[in-house]
Amino acid sequence: MSVFVTFVGSGDAFGSGGRFQTCILVDAPGFRLAIDFGASSLIALNKLGISHNSIDAVVLTHLHGDHCGGVPFLLVDAMLGAKRGRPLLIAGPRDTETRMAAVNEAMFPGMAVMTPKFDLTYLEMPVMRPSAVGPATVTPFPAAHVGETHPTSVRVEIADRVVSYTGDSAWTKHLPAVAADADLFIAECYFHAKSVKNHLNYPDIVAHRQEITAKRTVLTHMAPEMLAEAADVDFETAHDGLVIEL
Numbered sequence: 001m002s003v004f005v006t007f008v009g010s011g012d013a014f015g016s017g018g019r020f021q022t023c024i025l026v027d028a029p030g031f032r033l034a035i036d037f038g039a040s041s042l043i044a045l046n047k048l049g050i051s052h053n054s055i056d057a058v059v060l061t062h063l064h065g066d067h068c069g070g071v072p073f074l075l076v077d078a079m080l081g082a083k084r085g086r087p088l089l090i091a092g093p094r095d096t097e098t099r100m101a102a103v104n105e106a107m108f109p110g111m112a113v114m115t116p117k118f119d120l121t122y123l124e125m126p127v128m129r130p131s132a133v134g135p136a137t138v139t140p141f142p143a144a145h146v147g148e149t150h151p152t153s154v155r156v157e158i159a160d161r162v163v164s165y166t167g168d169s170a171w172t173k174h175l176p177a178v179a180a181d182a183d184l185f186i187a188e189c190y191f192h193a194k195s196v197k198n199h200l201n202y203p204d205i206v207a208h209r210q211e212i213t214a215k216r217t218v219l220t221h222m223a224p225e226m227l228a229e230a231a232d233v234d235f236e237t238a239h240d241g242l243v244i245e246l
């Protein structure tokens, strides 16, 4: 049985290249989860003809808006227009529930009094420990990114496949374990030459390529400077709508 990974959004925070913010669907038989859900994710899903009601769980790597800012739109539409019935699990780093409540209230004041008619559950996942997200096992690792976002890299095991993702992060000592023998390792690659704090850049990935033992590596979250070089780098690069069968 295959697992399919769809890059619903492969962009950075700022719409570079006309790309949508991070949202990566992982489809296993009977279960669909989204890794990250940036502010533009409902538009991106609609463009691909994918109903957000079909998503069973959202796994957030960190609490920056280009990775979690679509959740309020998802929830409001689920409660009103889309009339969601099936349960939804929102998993993320520590404080996800209170931090997302603040995001929801900032984006949709008054939303706190709305009660979902579906089962909405939050799961705050400890780092370095496996958490059950439906039939998936998700292990978050500490990431090197803006501390206030409680940043993590994630390793998702589902249906005998492993999909792992750096999230937004500079290189860490944990990334070899995140990528280890994964069927797909998704690495952010923000810039091609420019060095920028709290993010991975192409020279970092090249420097550590021997430590990346994943079967397949795909680069994402590219700024214009990296997008201009994407066709000529030694790794596969993502684009919106890319589907990978594992």
Ligand SMILES: [Zn+2]
Pocket (backbone or CB within 6 Å): 012, 013, 022, 064, 066, 067, 168, 221
């Ligand atoms: Zn980002």
Ligand SMILES: [Zn+2]
Pocket (backbone or CB within 6 Å): 062, 064, 145, 149, 168
């Ligand atoms: Zn970030």
